[in-house]
Amino acid sequence: MINPFIQRIFQxxxxxxxxxxxRNIGWVNFLASMEQLEAEVRRRGFHMFVVGDQVLILCNSGGLQVVC
Structure with missing residues (x-):
């Protein structure tokens, strides 16, 4: 069963x-875990980045190109 916090992210x-x-990593770890979030991102075929104290989720399974 998916954690309710993670479910709300994708809703x-x-x-x-x-x-x-x-989302702030501190909140992710307080209300769920980075491991649970990463598993759900992978299950959906999305992309996830960690930048400082933030986690960024690109909710698109299309190709990804880093420009700079």
């Missing part, structure tokens, strides 16, 4: 529309 308008979702 957000940004996630449903294939956009970018940003």
């Amino acid at each position: 957000s308008r940004q996630a449903r529309n294939g956009g970018l979702v940003r």
Whole structure:
């Protein structure tokens, strides 16, 4: 069963529309875990980045190209 906090992340308008979702790592670890979040991101075929104290999830399974 998916953690309710993680479920709400993917029910957000940004996630449903294939956009970018940003969450603070501290909150992720307080309400769920980075491991649970990573597993759900992988299950959905999305992309996840850690930048400083933030986790960024690209809710799109399309190709990814880093420009700079």
